Each structure stands twice: as structure tokens, then as C-alpha cells.
Amino acid sequence: MTSLRFYLSACVAVLCLVSSAAIAENSVQNQVVDPLGLHDNDAVLAAAVPGPGRQETADSAAPAASQSVPEPAVEPSAKTRIKSIEPSVAAPETTATTETSDPLAGRDAFDRGVFRSFLKKAPRLEGDETKEAVIDFYRGRRHESLWTKGKGLSVQGEALIKQVRSAPDHGLKQEDYLPHAYLTRNGGLSDWPAQHEVELDLTLAYLALADDLASGAVDPMSTGSEIYLQPKHLSVEDLLERLDEAKSIPALMASFAPKDPAYAKLQEKLKHYRQLAARKSYTHVPSGKTLRKGDVDARVPALKRRLSEEGFYKGSLDDTDQHYDGDVVEAVKAFQRANGLSADGVAGRNTFTTLNISLEQRVRQIEANLERLRWYDYQATGSFVDVNIADQTLKVVRNGLTIHQTRVVVGKPKYKTPIFSHAISYAEVNPTWTIPRSIALKTYLPMLQRDPTEVMRRGIRVFHGNREIDPRSIIWSTVKPRFFNFTLQQRPGRNNALGGVKYMFPNRHAIYLHDTPSKHLFSRSGRAFSHGCIRVENPFDFGDLLFKDEGWDKDRLMKLRSKSSNPQRINLSNKVPVHLRYFTAFVDAADTVQFRFDIYGNDARLIEALETRSAPFS
Incomplete structure (x- = not known):
């Protein structure tokens, strides 16, 4: 799908270069070399269909699967053919195409033979993974048009163009999907390409818009550091299969957008802020x-x-x-x-x-956060933990409802909390803290060089390999950072940096949720103070929700904390998904849009990526 977007951006240049005369010449040449006569006119093609009473023209609906014309044995088997697609609304929603009102009126009727040859040579498909899927899709249709009918657009084509025009409702640009002439419908006939090119343009527009709605328009990992979300693009085959099964273009396109209620709420706020910005009354x-x-x-x-x-x-x-x-x-x-x-x-x-x-900046901020929502699949049932790094809050969501919310401390801009998803598998009461090397070098090596007994008073043990050593036995002033071959580990206790409990989802970033002795930081409005891990304000209330079904409620967890000074591990029978996300605009339970400071500078990069991801059509 990535290269599809680049091909779309070159669409206008290609459209202008293709002339009707060249198309006609191509059709004649293809008839000479086609032993099956598939480039002859529609009457000849219809005559090849077995069965009594077979009548079909270029304007007819797609034939039933049982009436499909066999393709040459050397070609792959065709996919299921497109079913009839009905408009989802009454007639006023779709503009009827007529000889006098449609810019396509007066063009040559759709020629399936020309279209079949055109698909194999179309520059916008050359070298793209889309090519074979699109060719296979239209082979299953006997190369009949879907988006055009006769000399104009079909109902489906009208509906798709309307969906492209509504792309701004999702914070996307309609010009990224179709040329200007398609969107305005008021250009002269010279603004429109040949029928078979219109057909391909609309197919590619469908694929691009559907994928952007379902998966996001940009690669998440290209929009900032410490973002570890793999693009979840749907395959072209899947998108065409869903088109094959659809009964309504508007309903089909709506099915690709996120199901998270937060998305529709934020769309409403986008509309509102666009109206505010349009007043120019800032x-x-x-x-x-x-x-x-x-x-x-x-x-x-x-x-x-x-x-x-x-x-x-x-x-x-x-x-x-x-x-x-x-x-x-x-x-x-x-x-x-x-x-x-x-x-x-x-x-x-x-x-x-x-x-x-400015209000204009708020509009762009909302658009960026709609894009972020498109990166995730919505979980409507079961439980999950949702950490909003920008808001510095943690929520427990069960069956779509927030049942617990608390404040958290997240990583400083220099030590960003990474953005990724995982699953909590166990808790450790009275945890030890194995100090990350970066923190050991920056914070504790200078401390050891000043006074080795200071780390001892903090309950920190020093290991060389697997052997514990007395920190007073080392001349720390001679130890350079690159030769620091020691491991530091803090014992359980009141001064332990992890507090009384940590919640683990083992990952390569060494990030987890934990208690903290520094409770005063939770009263701050901005709480980016950690080295990356997430400190939870009410960790035992949180643990009660996660482990109650395991027989560990809040009281029992806290008793274990006070009764023993040794680490105690408690496993979860069923892992709980946890998402570390980053939203600087969202809608709260009172239907108020909430904006947050972009602590990691991710908004600007995402806004730029959305703006420059492809050259708009002129």
C-alpha cells in the first residue's frame, strides 16, 4: 500500500498524457494478438458465454458467478465476482448522472477489451504489489466496470467520490486520493481521462482511503523516537475481497474507520474547531x-x-x-x-x-490524534490497561467502560517512555530494583566516587559478575564509564525506588508499572520525571482490579507487603493487555475536548508527516 500512495501522487501527469487516439490504437493492436477475441466488442464477448438467453452490453450489471466466461488456462483462477452494491441512502444522497450534467457524458463507452490490456500496462500499477490483485479482481468481473456505467459514473462511483470528499472529516486530505476534476465535477470534458482510466483511478482511490482509515495514513515509527508500533496495513487482496462482499459503499468505508467511541467523539470536536477557526476571531x-x-x-x-x-x-x-x-x-x-x-x-x-x-493549531492537533487512534484496533470486550503518556494517567477499561483511573509519572523528555503494546503477566510484591546501566552511570557512579557508603545506606548492593562485593573495596575514582562492569541492585524496602510492588510485562525496553516512595510528584500537573518506567499513584488499588480473580485483593497484597521483606511473585492466569499510548487531544466523559502539552515533541512530526506524505493533486 505504501507504493500505491506514491503512484497516486503521479496520477494527474499520467491522465494528461493519455489521449483517446492512443487508446483506440491500443485496442486495435490488442485485437490482433488476442486469439480468444477478448478484445472484440461486447457483443462478441457476450456470445462466448454459455447458457440460453444470454444478453449483455457494456452497461449491464456484472454477470452471476455461474455465467462467468472461462479465462485461458495459463492465467490464475479468478476471485469471487463483485455482488450488486446498493447505495446506503435514498436518492438525494447520490447525484444522478445524465448526459447534460455529468462531465463524463460524451466520452466513449467503457471497452472491456481495452481495459484488460490497459491494466497490464498501467504505469501506476507497474512494479506495485497492487497490480496482480487488481488484475485478478477485474478478471473475476470479466473486466466489467464497477465505478463507471455507460458514459458516466455508476451509483457506486458517485458514492465513492462522495466518500473521498468526506476524507477531511477524518483529518485527511481528499486531494491525496483523487484529482481535483473528480472532486469538483465542474471541469470541462478535457479534465477527464478515458473511461478505463477513471475506473482504475477510483479503484486505487478506494484502496488508498480504505487502508488509511483502517490502519493510519503514516507509519507510526516515522513520527518520533521511542515509538514501537508496526503498521497494520490490510492487504490489497483483503480490501478487494471486502469490496467484493459489500452491499453499500458508504457502509463499507465506515467499517474501516476505528470502532473506538473516542474516534467519533474526536471527529465531532474536529468539526467544531474547524468552525471556530473559520470565524477568524482568534x-x-x-x-x-x-x-x-x-x-x-x-x-x-x-x-x-x-x-x-x-x-x-x-x-x-x-x-x-x-x-x-x-x-x-x-x-x-x-x-x-x-x-x-x-x-x-x-x-x-x-x-x-x-x-x-491558535485555533488552527488545535485543528491540526485533533487531526494528528485521529491518526493515532487509527493505529490501534479497538478492544470492545474484556479488560485492558491504557496509559496515556501525554496525559500522564492510567485507566483500567473493562468491556468498553473505564472502571479505574489514576495519575502516573512518566519518563522525562530525555528518557522517553516508549510507545508500544504488551500484556501484564505477573506482579512482584517487595521487588528488588536492578538499576539500568544508563542510570547507574549517570547517577550512581558519581555517588560511588564521592562516598561508597552512600549507596550502602540506600540499600544498594554491588555485584561484579555474580559475586557481591563491598563497594568500599573499589577505588571508584579510577573507574571510567566504559569500563564499568558492575551491576547495582537495590534491596526491597521503604526506600526502594520501585516501592512496594511492580507489575511486569517483560519487554526489550525494560519498562514496567510500579509503586514509588516519591508520592509528592503525583500532585504536579506535569509529571514527566522518571527514567522511562511508569510510576503508579495507587498501585495496590490497581493490583486489586488485576489480581482479585486470582484471590489477591488489595488488603491481601498490602499484608504480604508488610509481612515479608523478600520479593514475592504473583502470576496472572490470563495476561492483561497494556497499551502505552500518546494522545495530546481526546474527549473526556463530560464531552469536553482535552488538550495536553506535547512533552515529547511528537505532534509536530506527525502533523508534518500527514501534510507531506504525498504530493496533492493539482
Whole structure:
């Protein structure tokens, strides 16, 4: 599918180069070398079909499977033929094609022989994995058109173009799928290619849009570091098979989009923010001193206008009132909550910086997060753990409902928490902490060089190979980082960096969920403080939900924690999926769109990737 997108971007150039005369010449040449007569006119082709009363023209519907014309034995067997595809809505939704209104009117009727030869030589299919699948698909149809009928578009073709026009509803660009003339339908006849080219263009548009909706438009791993999500593209064969089985083009395309309710909610917010951005009423609020309740400041009228633009403030916009109190303070609190800031009503630097993010940028941010949702398959049943790194929260979701939510601490920008999915398999109460080499070199080697007894007071043991050594026996000042051949391990205890419990999903990144003795960090609005692992605010409440069915509720886990000082492992009979994800825009339970600071700088790269992934049609 990747190379398909590159071929689509060259579509206009190809369309302009192909002339009707060249097509006619190609048809004549193919008739000479085709011993089966498959390039003759439709009457000859229909005559080859066995069975009484067989009548068919280029405008007729696809024949039933039992009436298919046998292909030469040297070619692969044909796939199941396309069933009749009905529009999903009443007639007003699809524009009827007529000789006077359709730009295709007046073109030569579709010629199956020309189309068969064209598919084998089409530049946009050459060298692409799509080629054989598309050829096989149309062979199963006896090379009848799907998207065109007679001298115009079929109902299916009209419906598909309408779906392409709705690509912006998903944060995608319609111009990435079809040339401008197809989308506007108001160009002259010279803007339209030959019928067989229209047919292929629409097939490729279907494949590209369907795959983008189902799997995402860009490779996740190309949009930032520490992202480990493999593209889940559907095969061309699968996409064509689903087209083969479909009864409605709109319903088929809707089936590719994410089923996660968060997707439809975010689509609604995209529509809303586009409307806000279109008003061109964005108000800039000058920065300056911090505003506190009771202050009088000349910026207050601008602040009220800015808050009103997103619906946070609904009071008077009297420019003479410069008092910062009452409804204005409450509106600032609501704005702060919706942007992951401390909701204290104090308008300081972070609040003003966030207020001055343009509405156009918010639109692009929502589009980027719709793309992120397309990277995942939605799990409607069972339980899973969902960590939003950008929001710094953890949720336990069961049968589509959030049954537990808590704050977490995630990796600093220098030590990004990686984005990936796995499954929790066990917990360890009173864990030891084997200190990662990077942390040992940066934090503990200098400590050992200053005072080896300091690591001893912290309960840290030093190993050389499998042998524990006394840290005072080493002259640490002579140990260089590249020759640091020691392992550091912290004993269980109150000062252990992992706290009282850790939840393991063994992975190559050495990332897991765990308790922490640094509870004060959970009160911060921004909680990117770790070296990559995820610290959980209420780890035993979380464990209760995961392990209760194993006979380990919160009380029993905490008793085990206090009764023993040794590590105790508890296995899960059924592993629980865990997703470490990154969403900077989402809709909460109160139907308020929530924006979060892009702590790892991933938004800008994703927005650029969506914008530049292919050259738009002109």
C-alpha cells in the first residue's frame, strides 16, 4: 500500500498524457494478438458465454458467478465476482448522472477489451504489489466496470467520490486520493481521462482511503523516537475481497474507520474547531504579570473574549470591565482543566502560553490524534490497561467502560517512555530494583566516587559478575564509564525506588508499572520525571482490579507487603493487555475536548508527516 500512495501522487501527469487516439490504437493492436477475441466488442464477448438467453452490453450489471466466461488456462483462477452494491441512502444522497450534467457524458463507452490490456500496462500499477490483485479482481468481473456505467459514473462511483470528499472529516486530505476534476465535477470534458482510466483511478482511490482509515495514513515509527508500533496495513487482496462482499459503499468505508467511541467523539470536536477557526476571531492575550482573583488589569477584556471563543466564558464582554474575578476566574479554571494545567484560577505564564495557541493549531492537533487512534484496533470486550503518556494517567477499561483511573509519572523528555503494546503477566510484591546501566552511570557512579557508603545506606548492593562485593573495596575514582562492569541492585524496602510492588510485562525496553516512595510528584500537573518506567499513584488499588480473580485483593497484597521483606511473585492466569499510548487531544466523559502539552515533541512530526506524505493533486 505504501507504493500505491506514491503512484497516486503521479496520477494527474499520467491522465494528461493519455489521449483517446492512443487508446483506440491500443485496442486495435490488442485485437490482433488476442486469439480468444477478448478484445472484440461486447457483443462478441457476450456470445462466448454459455447458457440460453444470454444478453449483455457494456452497461449491464456484472454477470452471476455461474455465467462467468472461462479465462485461458495459463492465467490464475479468478476471485469471487463483485455482488450488486446498493447505495446506503435514498436518492438525494447520490447525484444522478445524465448526459447534460455529468462531465463524463460524451466520452466513449467503457471497452472491456481495452481495459484488460490497459491494466497490464498501467504505469501506476507497474512494479506495485497492487497490480496482480487488481488484475485478478477485474478478471473475476470479466473486466466489467464497477465505478463507471455507460458514459458516466455508476451509483457506486458517485458514492465513492462522495466518500473521498468526506476524507477531511477524518483529518485527511481528499486531494491525496483523487484529482481535483473528480472532486469538483465542474471541469470541462478535457479534465477527464478515458473511461478505463477513471475506473482504475477510483479503484486505487478506494484502496488508498480504505487502508488509511483502517490502519493510519503514516507509519507510526516515522513520527518520533521511542515509538514501537508496526503498521497494520490490510492487504490489497483483503480490501478487494471486502469490496467484493459489500452491499453499500458508504457502509463499507465506515467499517474501516476505528470502532473506538473516542474516534467519533474526536471527529465531532474536529468539526467544531474547524468552525471556530473559520470565524477568524482568534484573540491574542498579551502576556505579562500573573493574574490573581481580585486583580484589575487591562488584559482582562481580551482574556474574556479569548475564553468565550472556545465556550469557556459566557458572561459580558464589556471592554470597560477590567476586574479579574467571578465568572472570569471560573472560566480560567475550566480552561486550565481542559488543558492539563493546575486548575487554580491563577493566570500565569503557562496559562497565557496555552491561551495563545491558535485555533488552527488545535485543528491540526485533533487531526494528528485521529491518526493515532487509527493505529490501534479497538478492544470492545474484556479488560485492558491504557496509559496515556501525554496525559500522564492510567485507566483500567473493562468491556468498553473505564472502571479505574489514576495519575502516573512518566519518563522525562530525555528518557522517553516508549510507545508500544504488551500484556501484564505477573506482579512482584517487595521487588528488588536492578538499576539500568544508563542510570547507574549517570547517577550512581558519581555517588560511588564521592562516598561508597552512600549507596550502602540506600540499600544498594554491588555485584561484579555474580559475586557481591563491598563497594568500599573499589577505588571508584579510577573507574571510567566504559569500563564499568558492575551491576547495582537495590534491596526491597521503604526506600526502594520501585516501592512496594511492580507489575511486569517483560519487554526489550525494560519498562514496567510500579509503586514509588516519591508520592509528592503525583500532585504536579506535569509529571514527566522518571527514567522511562511508569510510576503508579495507587498501585495496590490497581493490583486489586488485576489480581482479585486470582484471590489477591488489595488488603491481601498490602499484608504480604508488610509481612515479608523478600520479593514475592504473583502470576496472572490470563495476561492483561497494556497499551502505552500518546494522545495530546481526546474527549473526556463530560464531552469536553482535552488538550495536553506535547512533552515529547511528537505532534509536530506527525502533523508534518500527514501534510507531506504525498504530493496533492493539482
